[in-house]
Amino acid sequence: MQLVIVESPAKAKTIEKYLGKDFKVLASYGHVRDLPPKDGSVRPDEGFEMDWEVYADKRNRDQVKAIADAAKKSDRLILATDPDREGEAISWHVLELLKKRKALPADVERVTFNAITKQAVTDAMAHPRGLDTDLIDAYLARRALDYLFGFTLSPVLWRKLPGAKSAGRVQSVALRLIVDREREIEAFVPQEYWSVVAQMEQDGTGFEARLVKFDGEKLERLSIGDKGTADRAKAAVEAGRFTVEEVETKPLKRNPAPPFTTSTLQQEAARKLGFSASHTMRCAQSLYEAGAITYMRTDGVQMDGSAISAARKAIADRYDGHYLPEKPRIYQTKAKNAQEAHEAIRPTDFTKDRAGSGDEAKLYSLIFKRAMASQMAAASLERTTVTMRDPTGRHELRATGQVVKFLGFLAVYEEGRDQKSDDDEDSGLLPMMSKGDSPAKKGVDATQHFTQPPPRFSEASLVKRLEELGIGRPSTYASTIQTLRDREYVRMEKNRFFAEDSGRLLTAFLERFFPRYVAYDFTAGMEDELDEVSGGRAEWKALLEAFWRDFKPKSDEVMERKPSEVTEVLDEFLSDYLFPPKADGSDPRQCPKCVAEGREGGRLSLRGGRYGAFIACDNYPECTFRRKFGQPGEEGEAEETSMGKDPETGLEVERKVGRFGPYIQLGEGKEAKRASIPKDLPDFDLEWALKLLSLPRIVGQHPETGKDIEANIGRYGPYLRHDGKYAKLSSTRDVFETGMNAAVSLLAEAANRKGGGRTKAEPIKTLGVHPTSGGEMKVMPGRYGPYVTDGTTNATIPKDVKPEDVTEAQAVELIDARAAKAPAKKKGARKKSPAKKKAPAKKTAAKKAPVAAKDEA
DSSP, X not given: XXXXXXXXXXXXXXHHHHHOTTEEEEEOOSOSEEOOSXXXXXXXXXXXXXXXXEOSSHHHHHXXXXXXXXXXXXXXXXXXXXXXXXXXXXXXXXXXXXXXXXXXXXXXXXXXXXXXXXXXXXXXXXXXXXXXXXXHHHHHHHHHHHHHHHXXXXXXXXXXXXXXXXXXXXXXXXXXXXXXXXXXXXXXXOOEEEXXXXXXXXXXXXXXXXXXXXXXXXXXXXXXXXXXHHHHHXXXXXXXXXXXXXXXXXEEEEOOOOOBOHHHHHHHHXXXXXXXXXXXXXXXXXXXXXXXXXXXXXXXXXXXXXXXXXHHHXXXXXSOGGGSOSSOOOOOOOSTTOOOOSOOBOBSOTTOOOOSSHHHHHHHHHHHHHHHHTTSOOEEEEEEEEEEEOTTSSOEEEEEEEEEEEOXXXXXXXXXXXXXXXXXXXXXXXXXXXXXXXXXXXXXXXXXXXXXXXXXXXXXXHHHHHHHHTOSOHHHHHHHHHHHHHTTSEEEETTEEEEOHHHHHHHHHHHHHOGGGGOHHHHHHHHHHHHHHHTTSSOHHHHHHHXXXXXXXXXXXXXXXXXXXXXXXXXXHTHHHHXXXXXXXXXXXXXXHHHHTTOSOOBEEEEEETTEEEEEETTTTTOOEEEETTOXXXXXXXXXXXXXXXXXXXXXXXXXXXXXXXXXXXXXXXXXXXXXXXXXXXXXXXXXXXXXXXXXXXXEEOTTTOOEEEEEEETTEEEEEEXXXXXXXXXXXXXXXXXXXXXXXXHHHHHHHTGGGTSOOOOSEEEEXXXXXXXXXXXXXXXXXXXXXXXXXXXXXXXXXXXXXXXXXXXXXXXXXHXXXXXXHHHHHHHTOTTSOOHHHXXXXXXXXXXXXHHHO
């Protein structure tokens, strides 16, 4: 028997059909082992020796055993994992594990294929090779680098930077890009400018003409900077009679974009389909495993010669000869550090314009059209510019239009853009005009504009920028971006990245204490060095030694500093952001509470607390003023502020600031009543405080059951409750204003949506497919609280995590952790049952344990 190892069950199933009965194809479920997440897994003092362990989840361990058992019965082992560095690493891990278990067949070979088709697979099987040690060395170097960076720097963060979670070699630089853009936006000063546009008409066709010359001066975009000048320019255009002086027509050609690489696929799927980078890669993985597209982790832009021929034939079959260029198009990448080891992403069969379903089908259509268009003829356009002047020659209008004369590749596909260009305003068609014509003037508009700051990054533009700088690898961008979101260093609003306070503080810390390691050129240079290793031109341990020689002393130096010293340095480093100049010229660090209460001194500075950084007064504890880190220049609030007295009890109602934000409290000790202050109450006062403290509110008795309908505010917002069933309310005000009729209606609607509570509840959130079980992951409401499930394993969501905020990575982690605990509990139960007569079974299990431990070492 011949044993073939691939990564995924779907890939295994497809390949086994192609190979026949003499082959057994098993999946490794991705990487079979990794560095244990603890100190000492990489030992620089011992020549960068590494410890590896098999992943702890039961499914992975069972699969490793199945691979070892099958290998013992096989004459030949064929490692057929993906054709890249990670694929080579997986093959190496499987090989090493089988060596340790003494299950390695005598004949071991490595094969790669760029597409899962019968032809590609059988061709690969006929041309095996050995493992690529250079690629494996590059993998080891990258894995050790990331481990040493994270496990050396993270403890420094935990002890010196309150609220920080961790830092990564590439993710920290990606975060810096987002933070730097935030700084650019904050520093941006809008500039006023005006445009003057005349509404013209010629032979019944309207068009616009822009003022480009005024009083003999050529106008640039910002030339008219105030209303007065704009009004004078408008009056001049209204008074003038403009005659066509020049009509210029120029032919233009637009060439198609090359087929997709990993990064351009992520960018275009984000622009056109609204997919995240991680979702794009999941869909592409499924299409690849189904044999619909070629390998999706690549930075090559050229298609194979046979694929080009197939694309050209498909074009000839669908369109007339004008759409097919005389010669095939050849592309070369412009991306920094491109490897071009593989083809561009393309369909495996150009006769099929559809594949998959749902989002996979949408992505396939994008890939198919892009690849097809890449071999089509250029589009022919015609750009017309009409210049008009008044009799004095001192004022000039210009109209521009563009028309497509031949669609060419545009008949199939047009590349998306992150921002509109000036050409978008000139894409209309102008009427026929000749020199001497005087188009009718229908009106003149003077419009005020302001320059705009640079836009925040979208996933598409961030991926593009990372690739331009040569930071990381396209195959890692999806996980890098997801990590930033999972650790709450950034958030997404309207598909744009915003830096959170924790991300901003972390970036400042790294820029101040580890500037070299968050420098764009350093990180890109490290990628160059890793490429030298993968090309066999550099030694991987020498790369690690050079990195560690500088990085370790630097981290030790920072670790020796007191937290207060770190905070002082950051206070100075961030002073412009935290304490911007005030309009009245007063000291921005002066404590407003001390000024109001007549206390001397009282200067504000950055402080570190158990739950993160904040701004506080140095007169503490006499002055309890504090402000959140992310509120530069805004008025803060005292930790305790009296709002007045409750007229019923006479007790003080105090406004306080706690770990989870501001709240109100009535009374003291165990009898005190507390309520969080909702964010949707900007006019919060004593009246609202008393209302919140009075909750829950009884709306009335339900007309059908006679039971109370209760309105309240819970962990997930305002709601109605009746007889164990719930309905959401849209705002805090609704808790106090919803009447009986509306409440009954809302409860009925909620019951209908959930099947009246008799059928399975609707998911709170639907996530992707679990990487090992293959089941769709969902966040569900449960009797004992929300949980996440893949259809097989249910895992409770921690209380400090909102179910709506659970990410795919968190879901996988929770499910895997729960699955790993399940067998341990069963074993424990058997050990506690002395009455059972299964001692031999226990003995056998006890004997097997040391063997497993040895294999995992």
